[in-house]
Amino acid sequence: MLRRRVAQVFWQSVRRESDLATTSLILERSLNRIQLLGRVGQDPVMRQAEGKNPVTIFSLATNEMWRSGENTTSVAGDISQKTTWHRISVFRPGLRDLAYQYVKKGARLFVEGKIDYGEYTDKNDVKRQATTIVADNIIFLSDPLKEKM
Template sequence: MLRNGAAQVFRQLVRHQSTDTSLILERSINRVQLLGRVGQDPVMRQVEGRNPVTIFSMATNEMWRSGDVETSPAGDVSQKTTWHRVSIFKPGLRDVAYQYVKKGSRVLVEGKLDYGEYVDKNNVRRQATTIIADNIVFLSDNIRGKDQ
């Protein structure tokens, strides 16, 4: 409790004593949690002079009933699948994911959203949304390494 009070006093002090508005400390959150299935076996890529990255796709599903639920209790069930690109830069997690995540695995991915651009092979500039994972929880029963 004392820590929280001290932190609040510090924040107030920084806000009131600073004449430069760029020094105001402000808290923000960029967190994502996805629960779904892996769409492809992970690949590890390395661009020259940079650390390697493990990448895989992941699907999440949204389901809903359409129609009048009162007259037709079963209703028509509709489903939408959304695909996500997951990138892992953290050295230990990157290697574990590369070895143990496989197509069809059910996983919980925690991380942050990242928006970027890239130029495809036809020299067309494209937008890309990526989940930068900092934690993965394996939920499938059949976890096996790539060599097994």
């Protein structure tokens, strides 16, 4: 009898704490992932702000192609293309150094990471919006050693 009463009090206190936790802070899973396959637009640069960790930055171009006109299934249709440029930032120490050393303009890469929206002030004291891909993984689809030679 005493054991049952102790268990009942315990579960009531646990339930009360969990009810308080859910009302004050809702913990739910979310996902911020992106995968890009494209070509590097410029050789990477490494930057380091005062008191912050260094970062390797480069641009990656992805292309979207489609046929326009009446008959979009035939080879004769006009092909249109749109290129989107992405700013890639690599903060992870090992990956950052590899990217700086081996990523070259024109290389074909597969980049996985997350999207980060930020704000910065430019040289003219104007606030600007910036969208950055923070890379967690980079897969080289063209051999960086052959391209380096």
